[in-house]
Amino acid sequence: MIRVLFVCLGNICRSPMAEGIFRKLVHDEQLTEYIEVDSAGTSDWHIGKSPHEGTLSKLAEYEVSAEGMAARQLTVNDAEDFDYIIGMDAENIGNIHNIFGESNHQRIIRFLDLTSHQKDVPDPYFTGDFQETYDLVLEGCQALLDLIKKEEVFS
Ligand code: 4NP
Numbered sequence: 001m002i003r004v005l006f007v008c009l010g011n012i013c014r015s016p017m018a019e020g021i022f023r024k025l026v027h028d029e030q031l032t033e034y035i036e037v038d039s040a041g042t043s044d045w046h047i048g049k050s051p052h053e054g055t056l057s058k059l060a061e062y063e064v065s066a067e068g069m070a071a072r073q074l075t076v077n078d079a080e081d082f083d084y085i086i087g088m089d090a091e092n093i094g095n096i097h098n099i100f101g102e103s104n105h106q107r108i109i110r111f112l113d114l115t116s117h118q119k120d121v122p123d124p125y126f127t128g129d130f131q132e133t134y135d136l137v138l139e140g141c142q143a144l145l146d147l148i149k150k151e152e153v154f155s
Helices: 014-028 053-061 090-100 130-151
Strands: 002-008 035-041 084-087 108-110
Touching: 002 014, 002 090, 002 130, 014 035, 014 053, 014 130, 053 130, 084 090, 084 130, 090 108
Parallel strands: 002 035, 002 084, 084 108
Antiparallel strands: none
């Protein structure tokens, strides 16, 4: 099983959006039995909460399920449990390294470095623009699936 974890600050806007979109792509490519998806926040601010209503309505608009999503905080155990750790912005990447401490995980990636954009995913909690974030996250998810298909053997 290949395990993918999306990480942002609050785990209510960007990373649950990525989790839902990526799960849908994996399903559409009939890879559900090979790839598992989750998300987490580096902060403890929203533990147990549903995604932000802006994320929920954008996912609903594109028929992406957000069923069962509840915010959780990233833990040191996630370094062992996940193969791909995808941070939404440079600050997330720094915080992931802080939480993981000694464990030098090989695959901690700033999401849009997988695309031609090479920048942070804008945080719609502050910008209010959930469409802009959705479009970039979708592009990132497609690039990530391409990378995994290149790197992994499904059997
Ligand atoms: P997220 O956005 O990291 O994409 O979930 C945020 C959500 C909440 C806060 C900041 C960013 N906050 O300050 O509570």
